Amino acid sequence: MNTAQQLRAIHQYTYEKMKSDKTGHGFDHIQRVVNLTKYIAAQETQPFNYLTAVSAAYLHDIADDKLVTDVQASETEMKNFLTSIEFLPSQIAAITTITHNMSFSKSLENKHQQLSLAGQMVQDADRLDAIGAIGITRAIYYGGAHQEIIYDPKIKPRKSFSKQEYRDLDNETIINHFYEKLLKLKVLMNTTGGKLLAEQRQQFMLDFLTEFKAEWTGEK
Numbered sequence: 001m002n003t004a005q006q007l008r009a010i011h012q013y014t015y016e017k018m019k020s021d022k023t024g025h026g027f028d029h030i031q032r033v034v035n036l037t038k039y040i041a042a043q044e045t046q047p048f049n050y051l052t053a054v055s056a057a058y059l060h061d062i063a064d065d066k067l068v069t070d071v072q073a074s075e076t077e078m079k080n081f082l083t084s085i086e087f088l089p090s091q092i093a094a095i096t097t098i099t100h101n102m103s104f105s106k107s108l109e110n111k112h113q114q115l116s117l118a119g120q121m122v123q124d125a126d127r128l129d130a131i132g133a134i135g136i137t138r139a140i141y142y143g144g145a146h147q148e149i150i151y152d153p154k155i156k157p158r159k160s161f162s163k164q165e166y167r168d169l170d171n172e173t174i175i176n177h178f179y180e181k182l183l184k185l186k187v188l189m190n191t192t193g194g195k196l197l198a199e200q201r202q203q204f205m206l207d208f209l210t211e212f213k214a215e216w217t218g219e220k
């Protein structure tokens with residue numbers, strides 16, 4: 001199989017797995033992360049492995065513990081699939097190293113692994129989809145699905161938190177999620193293309209929060 005055929009096969013595999021997702025990780029999220037990865041790749045001047053980057057973009061949420069009950073089984077199935085479309089063990093390892101180490105919660109751990117340039121691109125692409133207008137929409141969609149309240153000025157955003165606390169949604173408000181995570185992503189961008197897009201999206205979120213708070217009390 002050539003690279004184009006392999007990427008088509010991965011597209012189809014991911015589409016079948018994600019098409020019915022209702023958690024904000026549907027195939028629309030995957031397609032945007034793939035497209036953002038390609039955009040970032042086009043701005044990049046350093047050498048990187050394109051096939052690894054685009055494959056990891058497609059596959060980054062396939063074996064996520066938020067989405068599947070048996071992470072190990074999903075991971076094994078994915079590796080078998082990649083073998084069946086003629087990926088070498090070293091190529092599969094490059095992809096899974098990215099998917100294991102790119103998440104925000106992983107970056108809260110002390111001994112997280114430095115990502116390859118391909119991995120940094122996918123990480124930026126995934127984070128770009130959590131900010132800006134799409135990011136606002138996904139946060140509200142997620143918050144509604146997890147019974148979060150919208151906003152309470154008395155509940156202050158946590159300044160820092162461990163990986164476990166990050167998963168603990170008690171007392172989370174949708175607006176606090178912006179301060180605890182989304183507004184922090186801009187400075188964590190790795191790549192030139194990622195930094196560029198994050199700039200506009202950050203400003204859009206800040207404007208949204210200003211307007212939201214101005215409207216919150218309904219007094220004007």
Ligand code: ADP
Pocket residue numbers: 024025061064066104126129130135138139140142143148169172173174177182
């Ligand atoms: P991904 O795996 O794509 O990086 P997550 O699974 O962490 O993203 O989250 C999916 C979407 O839901 C993101 O846009 C994220 O900002 C949003 N989200 C995650 N946790 C919360 C929360 N506690 N409140 C509101 N939105 C959240």
Ligand code: NI
Pocket residue numbers: 025029033060061126
């Ligand atoms: Ni994702």
